[in-house]
Amino acid sequence: DAKTTQPTSMDCAEGRAANLPCNHSTISGNEYVYWYRQIHSQGPQYIIHGLKNNETNEMASLIITEDRKSSTLILPHATLRDTAVYYCIVDTGTASKLTFGTGTRLQVTL
Amino acid sequence: AAGVIQSPRHLIKEKRETATLKCYPIPRHDTVYWYQQGPGQDPQFLISFYEKMQSDKGSIPDRFSAQQFSDYHSELNMSSLELGDSALYFCASSLVSGWISGELFFGEGSRLTVL
DSSP states (O other): OOSOBOOSEEEEETTSOEEEEEEOTTOOTTOEEEEEEEOTTSOOEEEEEESSSOEEOSSOEEEEOTTSSEEEEEETTOOGGGOEEEEEEEEOSOSSSOOOOOOEEEEEEO | OOOOEEEOSEEEEOTTOOEEEEEEOOTTOOEEEEEEEOTTOOOEEEEEEETTEEEEEOSOOTTEEEEEOTTSOEEEEEOSOOGGGOEEEEEEEEOGGGGGGTOOEEOOOEEEEEO
16 A cells, blocks of 8 residues: 555746645654655655654755644745656655655646 | 766667666765666665665566675676666665665666667
């Protein structure tokens, strides 16, 4: 069973905030939420991760609901270079692999 | 900063031939992961190594084998190649002690085309 559910695709105007949702209603207490992205045919790139508190770094912000059943990745000012597939991954962080599901294809337009 | 180096970047083989992909992790990283990404597919985990020992195994065909060497570089060997093996192969590395941070560093990939 899929641990996460994401919309298949989303559009965002350049300069606007891109808000990418992820549902993970079966998340366990010791599981983190990780976000990666993959720009066309490049290697996946780590963005951010969190456990229960909201997190922010130079790339994005991660908002996790209080019940931890869903989260939102926010790119505050999307640019054309942010066009990519975004993967939300739930994991304990102790496994020796990272499992990619079906992510959200974000298209940033002029 | 040094990144994960993969070679070759492109490889063309005939059916039933053998191919070897190489991965050089970021210096001091002790864990290596291999992924396969077919056209229009999401990356699929194949196998990982920690300190030269296999640590996890995913959907890797029996025709494929891999190992991590004493200098931490890794090689993915693929034999009896099939058309369906045509894909992008990514290698990633991390510090197992830092895995909780969730940050795997991926290479640019090796594109294998089987004719």
